[in-house]
Amino acid sequence: MQDTGLIVYPGFQVLGLAMSATLEHANIIAGREVYGITLLSEQGGLIKTSAGFSIDTEAFDERRFDTLLVMGDNEVRPVSEGMIEYLRDSSTMTRRLGSICTGANALAQAGLLDGRRATTHWCHAREMQKNYPSVRVEEDRIFINDGPIWTAAGMSACVDLSLALVENDLGEEIARMVSKYLVVYHRRAGGQSQFSVMQDLAPKSDRIQMALTYARQHLKADLSVESLADVVNMSPRQFSRVFTTETGQSPAKAVENLRVESARILMEAGNHTVDAVAHEAGFGDQERMRRAFIRAFGQPPQVFRRAHRH
Numbered sequence: 015m016q017d018t019g020l021i022v023y024p025g026f027q028v029l030g031l032a033m034s035a036t037l038e039h040a041n042i043i044a045g046r047e048v049y050g051i052t053l054l055s056e057q058g059g060l061i062k063t064s065a066g067f068s069i070d071t072e073a074f075d076e077r078r079f080d081t082l083l084v085m086g087d088n089e090v091r092p093v094s095e096g097m098i099e100y101l102r103d104s105s106t107m108t109r110r111l112g113s114i115c116t117g118a119n120a121l122a123q124a125g126l127l128d129g130r131r132a133t134t135h136w137c138h139a140r141e142m143q144k145n146y147p148s149v150r151v152e153e154d155r156i157f158i159n160d161g162p163i164w165t166a167a168g169m170s171a172c173v174d175l176s177l178a179l180v181e182n183d184l185g186e187e188i189a190r191m192v193s194k195y196l197v198v199y200h201r202r203a204g205g206q207s208q209f210s211v212m213q214d215l216a217p218k219s220d221r222i223q224m225a226l227t228y229a230r231q232h233l234k235a236d237l238s239v240e241s242l243a244d245v246v247n248m249s250p251r252q253f254s255r256v257f258t259t260e261t262g263q264s265p266a267k268a269v270e271n272l273r274v275e276s277a278r279i280l281m282e283a284g285n286h287t288v289d290a291v292a293h294e295a296g297f298g299d300q301e302r303m304r305r306a307f308i309r310a311f312g313q314p315p316q317v318f319r320r321a322h323r324h
Contacts (some may be wrong), residue, residue: 018050064087083117112166113166133167173196226272275281
């Protein structure tokens, strides 16, 4: 059994505990107790969460864990000397150390992220980079694995991280089944952006939301105004007017942004040729994709692949 310790402290963000459901269902699907879960705190006993209720924990001791993960918070709080010492001591005995959200600051303060890539919640990333210049903070990532260290962005990224850990331990098929059981649409890859075109557009009506969802799921299809309007049973003129009013973008611009987002993820993954990426993202050819990247980022797509490899 792989003992997993979730490190908490007063005021920690309770959503981080959602990852325990991933490990629980990995046990169920695997048909054996792969993961044992222990809630830890410096002194043990009841610890109040950010939501106001308390949970029972065990105190730091000499017990060895396969995996230790520091939970995050809604704000960056000072890290106690006891936690820093515990993390440093555990780093020599634990197979994996990690964090959720602002928990990365505890790892950084313990010196465990020096010279490594790491991520945290986007709204705290720049402050973390300023405070710990020896850490390569990447604010636009869902999670990052650098050697034995795993760090995740804020809030729901804990589920993505826990699914990645399950996949690392038990394989892709078990992770996929856990994801399906949890009614998670799919596990976001670590390289995926914390930001989303869909979130930025934020349409108000179900019809425009339906059109956007269709577009994201059918990037290689004809996504003209006429085609999207037909999907939601609206006239092209009405659809274009309502879409622009609700999202602040024309349908053509929104579709291009969705394709650029998809292409950027594929380019950073580095598993496809440029031609293949252009095809999968719905651009059709390299030149159209290049022009779209220049408009969106001021740089061609190959730059993102080189930067990610570096």
